[in-house]
Amino acid sequence: QPPWCCFQWAGSSLCTRAASSPLCFLFQSEYHYEYTACDSLGSRWRVAVPHTPGLCTGLPDPIKGTECSFSCKAGQFLDMKDQSCKPCAEGRYSLGTGIRFDEWDELPHGFASIATNLESDSSISDLWPPKGCPGSTWLALGDYVASNTDECTATLMYAVNLKQSGTVSFEYIYPDSSIVFEFFVQNDQCQPTVEESRWMRTTEKGWETHNVELSRGNNVLYWRTTAFSVWSKVPKPVLVRNIGITGVAYTSECFPCKAGTYAPTSGSSFCQLCPANSYSSKGATSCQRCEPDTYSGSSSCKPRPPCTDKDYFYTHTACDASGETQLMFKWAEPKTCSEDLPTAIHLPPSEVKTKCPPCNPGFFKTNSSACEPCPSGSYSNGSGCISCAAGTEPALGFEYKWWNTLPANMETTVLSGINFEYKGMAGWEVAGDYIYTAAGASDNDFMILTMVVPGFRPPQAVLEDVENKEVARITFVFETVCSVNCELYFMVGVNSRTNTPVETWNGSKEKQSYTYIIEKNATMSFTWAFQRTAYHEAVRGQQPSPKAPCSPVLETISLANSTSFTGGPSFTSKGLKYFHHFSISLCGNHGRKMATCMDNVTDMRVPDGEAEFSKSVTSYVCQSIIVPSDVMGYKTIVSSQPVSLADRVIGRCFFPWSRDGDWSNDVTQSCRSGRATAIHLRCDPLKTGSGALSLPSKCPDGTCDGCTFHFLWETSTACPLCSAYDYHAIISACLGGIQRTTYVWREPKLCSGGVPLPEQKVSICKTMDFWLKVGISAGTCAAVLLTVMTCYFWKKNQKLEYKYSKLVMNSTAKDSELPAADSCAIMEGEDVEDDLIFTSKKSLFGKIKSFTYKRTSDGFDSVPLKTSSGSTDMDL
DSSP: OOSEEEEEETTEEEEEEOOSSSOOOOOGGGEEEEEOOOOTTSOOEEEEEESSTTOOSSOOOOEEOOOTTOOOOTTEEEETTTTEEEEOOTTEEOOSSEEEEOOBSSOOTTEEEEEEOSOSOHHHHHHSSTTSOTTOSOEEOBSSEEOOOSSSEEEEEEEEEESSOEEEEEEEEOOOTTEEEEEEEEOTTOOEEOGGGOBOOOOSSSOEEEEEEEOSEEEEEEEEEEEOOOSSSOOOOOEEEEEEEEOOSOOSSOEEOOTTEEOOSSSBSSOEEOOTTEEOOTTOSSOEEOOTTEEEOSSSEEEOOBOOTTSEEEEEOOOOTTSEEEEEEEEOSSOOOBSSSTTOOOOOOOOOEEEOOOOOTTEEEOTTSOEEEOOTTEEESSSOEEEOOTTOOOOOOOOOOOBSSOOTTEEEEEEOTTTOOBOSSOSEEEOBSOEEEOOOSSTTOEEEEEEEEOOOOOOHHHHHOTTOOOOEEEEEEEEEOOSSOOEEEEEEEETTOOOEEEEEEESOEEEEEEEEEEOSOSOEEEEEEEESOSOTTOOGGGOOOOBOOOOOOBOOOOOOOOEEEEOOOEEOTTOOEEEEEEEEOTTTBTTBOOEEEEEOGGGTTSOTTOOTTSEEEEESEEEEEEEOHHHHTSSSOEEEEEEEEEOEEOSOOOSSOOSOEEEEOOOOSSOTTOOEEEEEEEEOTTOOTTOEEEOOSSOTTSBSSSSEEEEEEEEGGGSOOBOGGGEEEEEOOOBTTEEEEEEEEOSSOOOOSBSOOOOOEEEEOOOHHHHHHHHHHHHHHHHHHHHHHHHHHHHHHHHHHHHHHHHHHHHTSOSSSOOOOSOSSOOTTOOGGGGOOOSSOOOHHHHHHHHHHSBOTTSOBOOEEEOSSSSOEEEO
């Protein structure tokens, strides 16, 4: 009667509503068995679980299950019906206490793929993408599962409960450091484990295997990727396959063998690969042979196409005892074409023998016409060894200019671009004066050429220079001729570590030279990988025939000190925030380059101070991409994609620097004239030390075309030396008998160093109040004196005018004679001035002048009189 029916198993409850009527009768094919969680005594129950929810009647009763520590052997499975181990049937396999996922037509049951936005700020996450990252998930692509390639974080998860300690292993391809790839495990408390192996390293030689130990109990496995490429090129995804987990204690079913494999007997723990020219379907117990006019795929045979000139390649044989070689033609292996079809061509015959080219420099020919290195202390140009003169030593290095045979320290192979398996065939062939990529089995294969150098011996002068970290360089000349899309990769590895791509060229490229600087005296591996096209629609008839002549030369150079700065934030189309980080050494340390940019994507597991194997670029000016830790959600800042912007000084450098500097580096695929960097110095005395660097406002990334970079460096070092003309004096008022002279810089100040600013001067002075009093007193006295003198002369002038009037009146009585004098002398008491009469009226100053200059020596005034005739004057 209860409307609900619940079962408890495996730590969770299943509740299904029972049908009210009619009751359902369940056949055995409509349900399966599960175990409940183990109790404290290590026991559990077996319960039946319907395949279709909502059916709850007719189920078998729960019974006592096997002990929790029970397990089956490899090649067996636990039959839950009678709880006993039984062998797997033919065409199937099992791991016993483990499970394996090697088919990825879809995500297997139990796996989940989710995507989240990078930005930790929820407001930003809500804006872009509008609905999270629906397209940024792990995709099942048949033989493997592939990660996302955008700025979202894609996580592949799988939860498993282990009855005992076990392991998880998987194979992966991780070719592009523009993606951060991490694998970690969380336990019941959601605490990550095995932190030291969390960050995965990039791969070079196909699939690599990664193993991690798991603890008993619940374990959640995480494969997490985040791309942060800011360039237009889409990063290559991470590929994962063959995930195996041990420690599950039992498996209730066996797995069928996938196509191309088979299990001939029962109780198999693995499936065998089908032989060449055979195929098999899924769950096969044997493989079927292909017909002669077909070649094998994994699950079927395909008809052979007619052979063309793209299906064979040419090579040179090794020199024989007579010192001769021969040009030969060979079919590309495995051979998939047919020579019997009407339009097919046949393999050209070998050409006549010719004289072998000389040995490469540093080698000599033995009696068997083989090339061997010269003994220590000698050198050669390829013909014979010559001992070095006394006091000299040979300049050690490799110079490969003749390619009759592949050098002993080089090897070549082909990596499938579809399933990333090595094909056991040569990808590069020698051709006399160059080496080229031969025909491969498919257009998207990688033709790989690898050279290993165990170490370097730089000259003694370099060893004594502790600041010089550059021990060698490798230079090669190459050319690519492509009719469709193609890529050439140059990769470098240190001390057997996985090679990391340092440069990539796309499409056809004219013959050019490339140089890579070696900064560590260690075992180095150099790899050239060429892929014709990544497009599956390209046909064999469109294959290009690229040539990549290589002439490695090793020699020594030198290094230097730097300052760095980070520009403003930039954002990708998905909203990923990143920064352009620039490191600049300007003129370096007396000409030695010291600006370093790092790539720490694949070395996050390396502790601080020990990241010596990180990929780095050292130059006068370099650039890298910085993604903040708060954006990525990781504990450390991600630095990636370092590139040199300037490794040669074009202009002059001064110490200290006082002018602009220009730099340029080697030609790249996008900048045929090389990258150039111009640093413009601006005087700013307030910005001492490293000063302040900035980018052009019109080109916030430092460049508008990707090839020419401009920087503005505001620093006191750019200022001229200060002199006496750069400051002036300010004199203060006289206060208390003291006067101060202060010196200040002229504004704006555009100098630094040089003559220092003089100290303040103090001198004794007289105050302005004393002189003011003296001036007022003198002015007052002068005004009083002037007033008195004015009054005196005014009165005197009045008297003179009166006497003059009397004289005029007397003279007019008779026109012909003078009036008679009343007296011949001046009586005592009579004022002389009373009898003086001027003939004409004068001004005040004229009167004063007359009074001054017309008085006689006896004290009388002399007055000029005019006769009646007007002819003569006479003085009285």
